[in-house]
Amino acid sequence: MTAKKILMLVGDYVExxxxxxxxxxxxxxxHTVHAVxxxxxxxxxxxxxIHDFEGDQTxxxxPGHNFALNASFDEVKAENYDALVIPGGRAPEYIRLNQKVLDIARHFAQTNKPIAAICHGLQVLxxxxxxQGKSCTAYPACGPDVMKTGGLYVHIPPDxxxxxxxxxxxxxxLAHPNWLAEFLKLLGTNIEHLSATNDQLPVSSYQ
Incomplete structure (x- = not known):
């Protein structure tokens, strides 16, 4: 396995x-991960x-933890990274107003480098x-954002x-195990899967 250099775009009140x-x-x-x-x-x-799905309409x-950044945003050059991760939460709503954030996302898309986005992270993309022309999923309330920009929003189970x-x-x-496994495949990271011996735990519902 060749270690990759991964950029993560975050902001206050990221999930x-x-x-x-x-x-x-x-x-x-x-892998090396730089969160900026x-x-x-x-x-x-x-x-x-912390966003929980407890049977309400949303x-x-x-409050969650304080998360320490390990790189400086202004010093980041997208071309120095192999892949991009965009977590969800409330952060994508406002970091997408930053032009450099958009330029970073465009770099990874245009160079066909792996991109992993989850929940509200699709707002940045x-x-x-x-x-355009991409089939993708997100938190359901972000579906209109995807479709308005030419993507195909697909509703799938939360896990x-x-x-x-x-x-x-x-x-x-809730999808972390599958989302990260698929991202690792795109990165060319081989992880040996062990046979599960325990019953599958139930997955929480969400809206």
Whole structure:
């Protein structure tokens, strides 16, 4: 396996699981991950939010952890990275207003480098106008964003992920096992799968 250099775009109130889990898991298997936020530098922190699906019309939101950035946004050059990760939460709604964020997303799309986006992370790709003709999923409320920019929004169960070319997407953090597994395939990372011995746990519903 060749270790990859991965860029992660985050912001205040990024979803807690959707930043913490991939950031740690991708490093665990040997990749380098740089998490950056517009207007912040390495060592600064972003606040996170925990989104739960508890039977309401939309997700509930609770305070999460403070997440430390390990690279400086202004110093990032997209061409130095092999892949891009865009977590969800509330951050994508406002970081998509930053022109460099959009330029970064366009670089990875135009060069066909692997992109993993989850939940509201698709808002960044929609704003960058790089979803034309792409089949993808997201948190359902982001479906109109996908379709308005020429993408094909696909509604799938919350614990599943889908791949279209260089793009792997998922509806929410419930899909982490499948979303990360598909992203690792795009990265060329081979992980030996062990046979499961326990029954599958039930998956929470979401809307």
């Amino acid at each position: 807690d699981y959707e930043v913490m889990v991939p950031f740690q898991a991708l490093q665990m298997v040997g 936020c517009p207007d912040k530098t390495a060592g600064e922190k972003v606040r996170t939010a 997700y509930s939101e609770k 929609a704003a960058a106008d790089v979803l 599943e992920a889908m791949v279209d070319g260089n793009l792997v997407t998922a509806p929410a953090w």
